[in-house]
Amino acid sequence: xxxxxxxxxxxxxxxxxxxxxxxxxxxxxxxxxxxxxxxxxxxxxxxxxxxxxxxxxxxxxxxxxxxxxxxxxxxxxxxxxxxxxxxxxxxxxxxxxxxxxxxxxxxxxxxxxxxxxxxxxxxxxxxxxxxxxxxxxxxxxxxxxxxxxxxxxxxxxxxxxxxxxxxxxxxxxxxxxxxxxxxxxxxxxxxxxxxxxxxxxxxxxxxxxxxxxxxxxxxxxxxxxxxxxxxxxxxxxxxxxxxxxxxxxxxxxxxxxxxxxxxxxxxxxxxxxxxxxxxxxxxxxxxxxxxxxxxxxxxxxxxxxxxxxxxxxxxxxxxxxxxxxxxxxxxxxxxxxxxxxxxxxxxxxxxxxxxxxxxxxxxxxxxxxxxxxxxxxxxxxxxxxxxxxxxxxxx
Amino acid sequence: xxxxxxxxxxxxxxxxxxxxxxxxxxxxxxxxxxxxxxxxxxxxxxxxxxxxxxxxxxxxxxxxxxxxxxxxxxxxxxxxxxxxxxxxxxxxxxxxxxxxxxxxxxxxxxxxxxxxxxxxxxxxxxxxxxxxxxxxxxxxxxxxxxxxxxxxxxxxxxxxxxxxxxxxxxxxxxxxxxxxxxxxxxxxxxxxxxxxxxxxxxxxxxxxxxxxxxxxxxxxxxxxxxxxxxxxxxxxxxxxxxxxxxxxxxxxxxxxxxxxxxxxxxxxxxxxxxxxxxxxxxxxxxxxxxxxxxxxxxxxxxxxxxxxxxxxxxxxxxxxxxxxxxxxxxxxxxxxxxxxxxxxxxxxxxxxxxxxxxxxxxxxxxxxxxxxxxxxxxxxxxxxxxxxxxxxxxx
Numbered sequence: 001x002x003x004x005x006x007x008x009x010x011x012x013x014x015x016x017x018x019x020x021x022x023x024x025x026x027x028x029x030x031x032x033x034x035x036x037x038x039x040x041x042x043x044x045x046x047x048x049x050x051x052x053x054x055x056x057x058x059x060x061x062x063x064x065x066x067x068x069x070x071x072x073x074x075x076x077x078x079x080x081x082x083x084x085x086x087x088x089x090x091x092x093x094x095x096x097x098x099x100x101x102x103x104x105x106x107x108x109x110x111x112x113x114x115x116x117x118x119x120x121x122x123x124x125x126x127x128x129x130x131x132x133x134x135x136x137x138x139x140x141x142x143x144x145x146x147x148x149x150x151x152x153x154x155x156x157x158x159x160x161x162x163x164x165x166x167x168x169x170x171x172x173x174x175x176x177x178x179x180x181x182x183x184x185x186x187x188x189x190x191x192x193x194x195x196x197x198x199x200x201x202x203x204x205x206x207x208x209x210x211x212x213x214x215x216x217x218x219x220x221x222x223x224x225x226x227x228x229x230x231x232x233x234x235x236x237x238x239x240x241x242x243x244x245x246x247x248x249x250x251x252x253x254x255x256x257x258x259x260x261x262x263x264x265x266x267x268x269x270x271x272x273x274x275x276x277x278x279x280x281x282x283x284x285x286x287x288x289x290x291x292x293x294x295x296x297x298x299x300x301x302x303x304x305x306x307x308x309x310x311x312x313x314x315x316x317x318x319x320x321x322x323x324x325x326x327x328x329x330x331x332x333x334x335x336x337x338x339x340x341x342x343x344x345x346x347x348x349x350x351x352x353x354x355x356x357x358x359x360x361x362x363x364x365x366x367x368x369x370x371x372x373x374x375x376x377x378x379x380x381x382x383x384x385x386x387x388x389x390x391x392x393x394x395x
Numbered sequence: 396x397x398x399x400x401x402x403x404x405x406x407x408x409x410x411x412x413x414x415x416x417x418x419x420x421x422x423x424x425x426x427x428x429x430x431x432x433x434x435x436x437x438x439x440x441x442x443x444x445x446x447x448x449x450x451x452x453x454x455x456x457x458x459x460x461x462x463x464x465x466x467x468x469x470x471x472x473x474x475x476x477x478x479x480x481x482x483x484x485x486x487x488x489x490x491x492x493x494x495x496x497x498x499x500x501x502x503x504x505x506x507x508x509x510x511x512x513x514x515x516x517x518x519x520x521x522x523x524x525x526x527x528x529x530x531x532x533x534x535x536x537x538x539x540x541x542x543x544x545x546x547x548x549x550x551x552x553x554x555x556x557x558x559x560x561x562x563x564x565x566x567x568x569x570x571x572x573x574x575x576x577x578x579x580x581x582x583x584x585x586x587x588x589x590x591x592x593x594x595x596x597x598x599x600x601x602x603x604x605x606x607x608x609x610x611x612x613x614x615x616x617x618x619x620x621x622x623x624x625x626x627x628x629x630x631x632x633x634x635x636x637x638x639x640x641x642x643x644x645x646x647x648x649x650x651x652x653x654x655x656x657x658x659x660x661x662x663x664x665x666x667x668x669x670x671x672x673x674x675x676x677x678x679x680x681x682x683x684x685x686x687x688x689x690x691x692x693x694x695x696x697x698x699x700x701x702x703x704x705x706x707x708x709x710x711x712x713x714x715x716x717x718x719x720x721x722x723x724x725x726x727x728x729x730x731x732x733x734x735x736x737x738x739x740x741x742x743x744x745x746x747x748x749x750x751x752x753x754x755x756x757x758x759x760x761x762x763x764x765x766x767x768x769x770x771x772x773x774x775x776x777x778x779x780x781x782x783x784x785x786x787x788x789x790x
Contacts, residue, residue: 371768382453386454390456390736391456393455394471
């Protein structure tokens, strides 16, 4: 791809509708997407080549990171993003290459040090913030310590220093009735980092004494920002992202996208797209509420989220991008109220896409489209081809 | 495949319609193949299993070499054919295993040695032939030099000798305003070959002095014939090729096919097939003009090329081969006037193919066929199976 990609004036817009894929309740036999009134999505489908994507592979339920990475063209199994890093991305922390991040929980332990509640009764975010400030007083030789609050009982621990290693076990045993585990070095070069991490837990335990229910910490998912070649290296693109949620902005930054301002609503996001349209040649727009409503198990609310998105689309269509892709990073069927493995509707509109006979954007119809069922990692080569940004492979 | 292939009396005929795939102009919504009157192709489709092939992978536009190699069953990314070798194949040069081939251009340089025209104003082939004769006087210790004219400003340089390496950079900077580059050894063992190549350029420059516009040479794509296991090794076939263009004869020879005589027209080619039918069990027939008319951007001429082919088919059908495959090596839509990434219609007819419901040979209908959309490298196993030339895999 690096050898055959080239720059050109054409523009690619990638609209990811988070958790788009759904399941039909037996009463109607129609998924959320099939139930929604969506004239604009259907109009795009008429001029598109359609298909159904498998974000990772059939049967595998993707987290948000692999779902997006695959669409951005990265093998989601090769490019693994650790839990700590993902949590850091989620609160807009810009990790340096050597930084080690871990996901932390405040928890409750009894007098013998046995865990009685893994989430400290879900303390408030305000309380969390106060406790994190306390833990930021910890100093350990060999690493700069930062403790950053997330939501409720969750925090991120960042270790910054020379020659640290993320090759560490968890302290979190993931169940009550046990003591937190000693953090183990999983390779010889992680020995020093393990000592620092255990020293952090020990000092935290002292500082939190008497702060019941949040009188202890649990750590897991020690990880470092992975080396991911940027989209400009691979595709020679100038990519930008418009996403309301920090984790998606973080994922976009990881692959070298410029994060543009864009408000909470899809209308704000599309205004931002219009405003910055001249300066970039690839735009990733992230629409979140379909996933949130699916996770809530609220079928009708997810249908309405799709309809809200559809109503906003004319401003995007008025830009008439050379390549427009609409798809989702995974399914979040309201009937399951969680991410799922089901493939996701996909469509790509361009002057050169060889449109198929699909006239409605839905799981059922996309299956009969020109792409059939295919892996999400093939989207970027296809986008580049349709933007006429790829040279011929060999003579 | 080597373990389960076996010989039998059955015959396989593979008809490759170069650049077959097309795109619909908006006015008609029909590709070249969909627009053509083609009763014979449609008759074959009725008794076939149909599909759409991706020669390399979705979004990748194949050159002629990877497009053919994939259909012959070779991974086109693993078996890379360099520019120099391809150019040599294109003028029917039989390269020995150690030979190094480079693609050459005659070009124009100014008094300071700066390139002012990369193609020397596209000198005539006659002029080219005279200049190549001149350059064949060059002698360099360590390699036998051959300079062979191609068309207009193009030539092939062959270096033959002991322990030569193709691991060389280009001298062609691919733009005007620069001097030709010194040819660099890209690995230590290519040092001697780099010196020979640079000495060739230096002597050529002296010999061409005053021959403006063709007063210098540019070299690129140093390469060696790749080691490709032959089709008889892998499939135990006795394969033969009938192709009017030298490059396709060269590709056929690379994979161990016997090149049979066959005139320019498809009628001549099919006469040759009849004549040699008893002596081989696999025949590759190459039909070129669809690609040429697509490259011209002449939609109607490409449609007519397909119709011309269709009219010639009864003589092929009268042989009633056990397996008949009709497909293309890539798309060359007239609307793009170049090779493209779009998948290509495919059909396979045999007594054992389990025909689908497709009754017309076209991109749109083949998508609904029994093979769906699939990689071209799966064609050969399928052909072998339908010819009953494969044993069961494991007990």
